[in-house]
């Protein structure tokens with residue numbers, strides 16, 4: 001297992017728990033990558049209203065249940081079912097109502113609150129009477145570093161090996177199989193199967209095996225506020241998302257207004273972000289941020305990459321955005337495919353060979369597309 005972030009730790013744990021012999025390698029310390037700098041929100045609203053390819057939509061419905069099961073298997077205080085307040089402007093009401101109706105039909109408990117009901121749940125949030133708030137009760141957040149710590153402890157206690165400062169720098173190959181990973185100190189680690197869970201470094205691991213797997217890398221700033229007593233839910237507002245943090249403050253990501261359909265917007269500085277959110281959370285007015293960090297989102301074009309290419313069957317990919325929420329799912333999928341020999345149909349749109357089958361869209365020269373656009 002290459003990479004001990006959220007995804008690699010979940011996959012290593014599940015493979016081990018299902019009977020495999022597992023060695024988890026990390027270039028530094030487990031949990032110090034993107035998983036340490038994530039909003040790590042667990043929610044079905046609005047996600048379950050999105051139009052998704054059928055495999056992913058089917059799997060999404062099982063994500064929360066996997067965390068409930070994990071809590072019984074792996075001790076630790078890493079999942080917080082705090083509920084979410086989805087807060088929006090008046091002009092967003094219709095869209096929020098529409099998506100609430102869709103997810104409610106799929107069994108998700110989401111209810112529109114009056115401003116007074118919302119103020120009672122989050123007394124620190126300054127709401128205008130015409131703003132809208134929806135409450136999704138069965139949602140919450142994950143403490144990324146804590147879940148990795150808990151999984152790694154459980155892996156070690158079950159006899160799995162976890163190697164820190166073990167950076168994979170290449171592979172040894174025999175025909176159509178990888179036989180060993182080479183570490184930076186010259187050590188060889190042999191294996192029947194290698195799993196690429198290296199997050200934003202996953203393209204490099206792929207390249208070491210002569211595979212070209214693209215990834216978009218989108219940095220996101222997370223700012224940690226001073227302790228705040230009046231917010232206990234995840235708050236997903238029109239421009240920022242905040243969740244309680246184990247430090248007692250909030251972890252906040254400012255992502256731009258509703259017009260910004262893609263990831264990418266960020267506050268210029270941590271102080272600017274605190275000043276901005278203090279207009280809605282007056283308890284934070286005049287306070288300084290405690291710290292700020294930047295997580296690099298690894299976003300494979302077209303969605304998660306799960307599985308292996310047919311011409312190199314023993315390099316299995318588990319690379320996705322949303323890797324805090326989806327981590328347990330990729331663990332179960334890897335166990336079913338690598339240990340159970342199944343070909344899980346829900347993963348069929350996520351296979352890495354899709355990058356080799358794409359029709360050529362841009363013409364003979366890369367700059368054709370620029371010429372057409374202008």
Ligand SMILES: Cc1cc2nc3c(=O)[nH]c(=O)nc-3n(C[C@H](O)[C@H](O)[C@H](O)COP(=O)(O)OP(=O)(O)OC[C@H]3O[C@@H](n4cnc5c(N)ncnc54)[C@H](O)[C@@H]3O)c2cc1C
Pocket residue numbers: 002003004005006007008025026027028029030031032033034035036037038039040041042166167168169197198199200201205219220221222253294295296297298319320321322323324325326
């Ligand atoms: C601002 C922000 C908000 C987010 N919000 C959410 C959210 O609400 N919900 C959600 O589910 N997700 C969210 N995400 C995404 C989520 O955090 C990531 O998808 C997840 O953390 C990725 O986990 P990972 O294990 O793939 O990667 P990482 O945590 O980065 O782990 C990869 C590991 O691989 C190791 N590694 C790299 N190269 C090598 C090598 N050569 N050899 C050995 N080891 C190596 C690294 O040291 C690292 O520990 C958010 C991300 C950001 C930045």
